[in-house]
Amino acid sequence: MKLQSWVAIVPCVGLLVGFATARPVALCSPTHQSYPALINATIDSLIEGLQSHQFSSVDLVEAYMTRILEVNDILHAVTEINPDALRIAAELDAERIGGRIRGPLHGIPILIKNNIATNDGMNTTAGSYALLGSTVKADSTIARKLREAGAIILGKTNLSQWAFYRSSNSTSGWSALGGQTYGAYYPNQDPNGSSSGSAVAASLGLAAAVGLTSRNLVIPISEHLDTIGPIATNVKDAAILLQAIAGIDTEDNYTSAIPYGGVLPNYIAACNLSALSGARIGVPRNAMALRATQISTYLPQVEIFEKAISIMREAGAIIIDGTQFTSAAELLNSTVELEVTNADFIVDVSKYLAQLDKNPENVTSLEDLRRFTQQSPFEDYPDRDTKIWDDALYVQGWNNTDPRFWDAYLDFLYYGGEGGLLGAIERDELDAVIMPANGSPVFAAGGGAPVVSVPLGFYAANTSVVKNDRGMPFVAPGIPFGVSFMGAKFSEAKLIGLAYAFEQRTRVRDRVTMESMNLSRAIHHETLKPDKAENAIEAEVAYLQYDPAHETEKLYTMNYDTEGKFPMTNTKNELKTISINNFRNMVSAPSFDTCGFATKAMQSSLKMAEFDDSAKVESIFYTEVKDLVREMYPGAGFIGVLEHQIRKRTPQFPYHTGEQYRNLLPTTLVHIDFTHDSATKTGRAAFKEAADRHPHLLALNLWKSLQGPGDDWPLALCDVRTVDYEKDIVSQDLVFADRLNENSRVYYNKKQAWYYYPNLRDDEIIVFQQMDSRFPSGKGVPHSGFMNPFADQDAAPRVSIEIRVFVYFE
Numbered sequence: 001m002k003l004q005s006w007v008a009i010v011p012c013v014g015l016l017v018g019f020a021t022a023r024p025v026a027l028c029s030p031t032h033q034s035y036p037a038l039i040n041a042t043i044d045s046l047i048e049g050l051q052s053h054q055f056s057s058v059d060l061v062e063a064y065m066t067r068i069l070e071v072n073d074i075l076h077a078v079t080e081i082n083p084d085a086l087r088i089a090a091e092l093d094a095e096r097i098g099g100r101i102r103g104p105l106h107g108i109p110i111l112i113k114n115n116i117a118t119n120d121g122m123n124t125t126a127g128s129y130a131l132l133g134s135t136v137k138a139d140s141t142i143a144r145k146l147r148e149a150g151a152i153i154l155g156k157t158n159l160s161q162w163a164f165y166r167s168s169n170s171t172s173g174w175s176a177l178g179g180q181t182y183g184a185y186y187p188n189q190d191p192n193g194s195s196s197g198s199a200v201a202a203s204l205g206l207a208a209a210v211g212l213t214s215r216n217l218v219i220p221i222s223e224h225l226d227t228i229g230p231i232a233t234n235v236k237d238a239a240i241l242l243q244a245i246a247g248i249d250t251e252d253n254y255t256s257a258i259p260y261g262g263v264l265p266n267y268i269a270a271c272n273l274s275a276l277s278g279a280r281i282g283v284p285r286n287a288m289a290l291r292a293t294q295i296s297t298y299l300p301q302v303e304i305f306e307k308a309i310s311i312m313r314e315a316g317a318i319i320i321d322g323t324q325f326t327s328a329a330e331l332l333n334s335t336v337e338l339e340v341t342n343a344d345f346i347v348d349v350s351k352y353l354a355q356l357d358k359n360p361e362n363v364t365s366l367e368d369l370r371r372f373t374q375q376s377p378f379e380d381y382p383d384r385d386t387k388i389w390d391d392a393l394y395v396q397g398w399n400n401t402d403p404r405f406w407d408a409y410l411d412f413l414y415y416g417g418e419g420g421l422l423g424a425i426e427r428d429e430l431d432a433v434i435m436p437a438n439g440s441p442v443f444a445a446g447g448g449a450p451v452v453s454v455p456l457g458f459y460a461a462n463t464s465v466v467k468n469d470r471g472m473p474f475v476a477p478g479i480p481f482g483v484s485f486m487g488a489k490f491s492e493a494k495l496i497g498l499a500y501a502f503e504q505r506t507r508v509r510d511r512v513t514m515e516s517m518n519l520s521r522a523i524h525h526e527t528l529k530p531d532k533a534e535n536a537i538e539a540e541v542a543y544l545q546y547d548p549a550h551e552t553e554k555l556y557t558m559n560y561d562t563e564g565k566f567p568m569t570n571t572k573n574e575l576k577t578i579s580i581n582n583f584r585n586m587v588s589a590p591s592f593d594t595c596g597f598a599t600k601a602m603q604s605s606l607k608m609a610e611f612d613d614s615a616k617v618e619s620i621f622y623t624e625v626k627d628l629v630r631e632m633y634p635g636a637g638f639i640g641v642l643e644h645q646i647r648k649r650t651p652q653f654p655y656h657t658g659e660q661y662r663n664l665l666p667t668t669l670v671h672i673d674f675t676h677d678s679a680t681k682t683g684r685a686a687f688k689e690a691a692d693r694h695p696h697l698l699a700l701n702l703w704k705s706l707q708g709p710g711d712d713w714p715l716a717l718c719d720v721r722t723v724d725y726e727k728d729i730v731s732q733d734l735v736f737a738d739r740l741n742e743n744s745r746v747y748y749n750k751k752q753a754w755y756y757y758p759n760l761r762d763d764e765i766i767v768f769q770q771m772d773s774r775f776p777s778g779k780g781v782p783h784s785g786f787m788n789p790f791a792d793q794d795a796a797p798r799v800s801i802e803i804r805v806f807v808y809f810e
Contacts, residue, residue, distance in 0.1 A: 038067055043108055043237045050096065050107055057089040057096075057107030057152060061564075064109050064154055073542050073573040073668070079114050079178045081155040083121045086564030088152050095150075104240050104268070106150030114156040114178070115163060115219035116228070118143045122153075126219045127161035127175020129379060130372045135358040140217035141249045142228055149244040165221050165345065166373070168387035171470050176379045179545060179574050182472075183479065185458070187540075188577075190467075190474035204455065204482075204509075205231045206238040206496070207441070209489045210448035211257045213242075214249035219352055222344035223254070223400075224409065225337075225445055233509065235454065235500040239267040242492065258490065265493040273504055275497030277316030282323030282424055282433040283309065284443075290328055291439040297466060297475045301436040304457035308434075308483055311505055317498075320428050325443060327419030334415065337445060339408040342392035346399040366393060378548065416446020425488050432491075432498050437482035444486045452492075452499040455508035456483040480508070536579045537756070539786040541716060542668045544730065544745040545574040555732035555745060571732065573669065576748045580716050580786065583755040596720035596781040597768035599757055602628050608706045611646060611801060618644075622803070625702055628765070629805055633698075638690035638808040642682065646706075649713055649797040666713040666785035666798060670746040672770055673804065674699055675731045676778035678742035679771035683806045694808035699771040699780075707799040710760030711791040714798075717768055718746075718782040722753040725777035746782045758790070770804070 049055050065085070068078050082088075092107040117124040117140040125131040139147065146153060158178030161170065173181030173191035183189030206229045213228040220226055230241035246264055248255045258264075292298045313319050325331075350365050363369050370389045373379045398404050417423060421433060421443050435443075437453040444451045458480040466475035473479070483502075487495045503509075544555075549570070557569040583589060592598035604624055610616050622641045629639050648663040674682065679699045684691040691697070703715055723729065728749050734741040757766060771778040785798075 038063065042234055043104060043240050046108055047104060056093045057109070058086060058093055060107070061085050061089045061109050061152060061154060065568075068155070069568065074182065074575065075184060076158055076173075076179045076181045076574075078111065079125075079127075079156050079158050079175075080122055081567065082153055083564070083567060085109070085152055085154050092150055092152065102148070102150035103244070105146070105244055107152065108150070109152045109154040110146065110241075111155050111157050112143065112146070112153055113159055114175075115159060116140050116142055116156075117217040117219070118153060118156075120153075122156055123177075124156075124219065125175075125177055126163065127159055127177050128369070128373070129176055129376055130361050130363050130369055131219075132177065133358065133360040134356050136217055136355060137357045138217070141214035141251060142216075142218065142245050145245050145247075151244070163219075163221050165341070166386055166388055167384040169469070170384040171468060171472060174380075174384070176376075179572070182575075185478045185480060186473050186476040188472050188575075189476065189479060190472040192474055204234060204238055204503075205229065205451075205453045206235075206242060206492070207444070207451040207453075208242065208246065208492060209450040211252075211254040212246050212450070212490060212492065214245075214247075214252040214255055216249055216251035217352075217355065220345070220348040222341045223348050224340055224344055225448070227448075229450075235452070235496060235503050236268065236271045238452075239271055239496050239500075242496075243267045246492075260490075267493055267496055270493040270496040271500040272497045273501050274316075275494075275501040276312055278318065279316075279431045279498055280318045280320060280429060281312060281498070282320040282428055282430045284325050284328070284424060284433055284435055285322050287325045287328040287443060288435055290332055291436075294332070295439055298436065298438065300459065300463070301438060301456065301481050305434075305436050305483060308456055308502070308506070312434075312502060315501060315505060320430060323424045323428050323430065323433060325420045325424055327415050328443070331415040331420060331442065331446070334411070336408045336412045336415070337442065339396060340400075340405070340412050342388075342396050343398060343400040343402065343405045343408070346392055347401065378546075412446045414446070416444065416449065420446055421449055421486055422447040422488060431487065431494055433486045434483055435486075437484040440484040440486065444484075447489060449489050450487055450492045450495055452485045452495045453482040454485075454499050454503050455480050455506075457481060457508060536581045537786075537788065537790065538577055539580055539716070539788070540575045540577050540668075541670050541784040541786055542573040543576050543670050543748040545572040546747055547572065550730060555730060556735055557732060558735050560735075560737040571745065574748070578716075578752075578754050580754045580756050583757055590719070590721075592767065592769075594721065595755075596779065597717045597755075597766060599760075599764050599766055600628060600632070601763060602704070602765040603763040604704075608799065611706055611799075617801075621801075625803055625805060628702075629700065629767075629807060632767070633807055633809070635809065636807050637694040637810055638687065638806075640683075640687045640690065640806045640808075642686055642804040642806055644801055644803040646799070646801050648799050651797055666800075668785055670718075670782050670784045672729070672744035672746070672778070672780035672782055673701055674771045674778065674780060675742045675744050676771055676773065676776065677731075679778065679806075680773065682741070683808075687806060687808070690806075690808045694810055695773075696809040697771065697773040698769060698807040698809070700767055700805045700807060701770050701783075701802055702765050702767050702805060703800060703802045704765040705760045705762065705798070705800050707796050708760060708762045709758075710798070710800065711758060711788055712795055712798040713785045713791075714756050714758070714760065714788055715766060715800075716754050716756050716784050716786050717766070719753040719755065720769075720779050720781055722749075722751050723782060724749060724751070725779065728752070729777065729782075744778075744780060744782075752782070756786075756788075 046060065050057065065081060072078050089107065096107060114124060115126045117136045119136055119139045123132055143153060158175055158181045160172050161175035171180065181191050183191045208227050208229040210225065210227050215226050215228060218228065228245065230238040232238040232241060248258055248262060309319055346366050353364050361372055363372055366389060370386050373386055374381050424430065424433060441451060458478055459475060461477045463475060463477050465473045467473050485495045485499050553570060555571050557571065562568065604621055606616060606621055625641060626639050645664055647666055649666055680697060683697050728747050729744050731742055732745045734743060768781040768783065770780040
């Protein structure tokens with residue numbers, strides 16, 4: 001395994017299944033030219049907009065922050081946003097206005113992986129609670145160079161915890177702090193890689209040669225194998241980033257091996273459409289054949305890979321088909337890479353920990369990290385073990401100061417050198433070697449060689465879904481895969497040219513994006529569709545993710561623009577797949593008083609189009625609702641309607657095409673509308689006389705489909721008898737510019753029982769309680785919208801109304 005840290009550029013955040021920008025950026029110029037969709041934005045297109053004053057860097061930061069907030073609850077790609085990002089953007093805008101341009105990254109927002117240390121308000125944790133709150137005295141060299149180049153470090157991306165170097169049974173993209181990152185092309189997709197959060201935010205990776213970029217103050221795995229490189233949406237963007245971060249650094253001795261007399265090649269100029277012409281490119285058939293026996297899904301990639309060879313040949317490349325990695329079999333059957341990594345990590349992680357300025361958990365060694373991980377309730381141990389660390393410490397038992405290390409390291413150098421990639425390049429006088437990206441990094445790792453991986457293709461619509469041991473698909477319709485260009489050490493400029501020429505001729509990323517947009521609804525409605533709907537549906541909803549800070553800090557979410565003065569929320573969400581039962585099929589259905597919800601007969605006199613007229617809704621529908629509630633509670637002392645909301649799902653939701661939403665959309669968060677306290681205060685403010693006279697308050701939510709049958713994104717309701725209100729429910733402040741409100745968020749509990757009403761007719765309405773003042777907890781019904789795999793794909797999108805009613809009793 002080649003363990004790498006990555007820098008990721010933010011225009012890739014839009015690269016999600018059919019996803020584009022969250023909203024148009026507020027434009028700065030009177031021309032009002034349109035802002036480029038983030039899904040297709042390049043550094044060049046952003047530079048053009050900044051230079052022509054179509055938008056500012058502040059606009060870009062706001063747009064990307066909005067985009068992250070929109071999709072991060074689903075993908076978990078970003079662990080935190082830089083609280084200083086807007087201030088930095090404003091300073092760089094001022095520099096631009098004053099005539100100072102630092103370079104092509106000036107004012108461009110980027111993300112960096114959460115193992116690249118920064119001396120600012122962000123954490124550097126490698127995804128572990130063991131390093132939460134730790135600080136360093138200075139930026140890592142990479143972060144410093146990016147800032148000097150004018151880049152705005154917008155935030156940090158999630159990663160496979162400790163760069164996938166802890167557990168033998170974890171999943172790619174999972175970390176204790178960041179949760180499970182998902183790939184962007186298929187529901188619950190395995191993101192496949194240590195840099196999963198960065199990769200979800202992008203589509204192309206450039207692993208520089210070991211020594212081209214500094215690893216100073218980057219949480220290490222192996223000093224002999226680690227490398228820093230950019231992940232971006234296209235080759236040129238990656239080249240621009242590499243130009244900024246490469247170079248000699250006295251804090252990393254490995255960079256002293258950089259040739260060129262200290263003058264780096266022009267990686268940006270290497271992006272040449274004719275680079276393939278005359279290039280000698282090898283195809284290592286023996287290594288590919290070995291990989292095909294190890295990777296069951298390799299052959300579909302090889303089929304498209306053969307077409308890529310033809311494209312390169314047509315562009316003038318000389319294909320050396322059958323170049324040999326002579327020791328490929330020995331490498332793949334060897335443990336030397338892991339032995340080298342184990343030996344390095346024991347020493348290297350201690351060196352990093354010794355450089356911490358603040359170390360709240362006082363971890364100073366791998367033994368300390370192992371002990372913390374096994375004892376912490378937040379590290380998901382033992383479900384996700386520490387076997388890699390256990391083996392390094394107690395099975396292998398030696399580090400890189402031991403004589404046995406050099407035997408293993410020299411073997412590994414041979415496998416990547418004379419017996420592998422570098423030997424093939426020298427024997428056949430090659431400019432590069434190509435092979436499917438899946439399984440290729442190990443062949444470059446031994447020689448410390450660079451790799452550029454670009455999109456090659458994607459799995460077809462009729463592909464059978466293949467899942468990992470934790471049920472995450474890694475092969476499925478629309479999931480892309482790549483081709484790797486591997487070269488001699490410090491041959492990045494040559495590889496960039498070859499990859500650029502191939503990328504421009506194939507434009508695979510554009511086709512993947514469009515195919516994903518076309519497939520996205522089919523995936524959800526067909527590929528995931530069970531054979532028949534009987535008693536239950538499996539669907540995802542978003543719960544509150546537990547954080548120990550919740551014990552001492554009140555949850556909040558800002559509902560207005562804070563202009564970057566403080567974070568928009570201190571909460572994170574986690575997706576959980578729950579079983580949602582068909583309430584209509586229950587043999588003995590509980591009553592409203594028992595479970596907290598029910599359906600009632602109600603045919604409104606308003607037509608659907610009339611619900612857009614608020615005056616008609618308030619004069620006619622409010623009266624109809626109050627009449628219904630009066631039938632339910634004839635002894636009520638007062639019935640008052642507080643407010644109503646209409647939700648309209650756009651055809652693309654939950655995916656985005658770049659248009660600004662005009663209506664409220666279905667909510668995917670499990671919540672309760674009120675707390676006991678907020679309902680009491682709200683009722684007293686709205687209905688003071690009734691609240692003064694009547695001590696008992698029942699707050700209701702009535703939910704009605706206006707465009708039926710109501711199967712598109714229906715409502716899921718949790719039986720109040722299955723909710724532990726002390727442990728499952730926590731209050732959250734909702735902060736508006738002019739007022740403060742409060743609702744309840746919900747933690748996942750497998751004991752919770754969920755229900756829905758299929759085929760909700762236009763003469764039905766769901767009634768569910770949101771606060772009953774007789775109970776200290778309020779006993780509100782947790783609820784959420786969900787994607788219904790049984791809904792007719794061609795049916796009209798959901799339109800619904802929800803209306804909050806306060807009922808007072810003696």
